[in-house]
Amino acid sequence: MAERLSPLARFTPVSADDLRIAEIPFLTQINLRVDPKSRAAADIGLALGAPLPTEPGTCTSAGADVLWMGPDEWLVVGPVGDGLEETIRTAAGTAHVGITDVSAQRTVVAVDGPRSRDLLAHGCALDLHPRVFGPGRCAQTMLARAQVVLAAREDDGFRVFVRSSFAGYLADWLLDAAAEYLPEGTVTSR
């Protein structure tokens, strides 16, 4: 059987007291497009454990993570291969809904620890202060000139969704930007 290789398979996770960077590979990601006022949207919300978030820049994580991507668009993120697409398809029935598996489009980099905001702020123009961008917030923006989706989680944790082809670049950039927060000698790839 062919071995599945993640975009950051060759990236060595870094872990320090204040900062941890690691890839979370192969998460199931479903792009969902549906009229937020439709019956189907309510049914899908029910199946996913929480109503689809309609406030721009917010996400819910009752069961799967549901990230707001646009007024009629969401990104549903679940663990590796858990039949997420089937769940949504069943809930949507025959309604006018767009459901696309985009798992291979992006990989996820977890940036955790008290220094995570400082690190991301090196390359991101958004205000990442917990008062503005606390748990439950998400945003599509640029991080170090690469298009990313940022999702803030509890305890200063972030998930950075980055296009597979940009993942290597972004991981290198993160390591470089993190140099001042990591003990000497942690970053060996440069």
Added chain:
Amino acid sequence: MLLIPCPWCGPRDEAEFHYGGQAHVAYPENPAALSDEEWARYLFFRDNPKGRFAERWNHTAGCRRWFNAVRNTATNEIEAGEVTA
């Protein structure tokens, strides 16, 4: 750098946006009836005012939605009340 207020995502850097030119340019009701000159005028001729200018923007690096904004071409000020999804 401009700070452009996306109606969905809030104020973002200009680099996240794609410019769409003049807003409210209506597609001709009966394109086949136009002369070549009228068609060229519809395709290529745009206002170029000094001052208030209604234009289209797309938030390409964000929600990827088109919206209209009124920008003052002399000062680059974008009128907050004139940004519509």
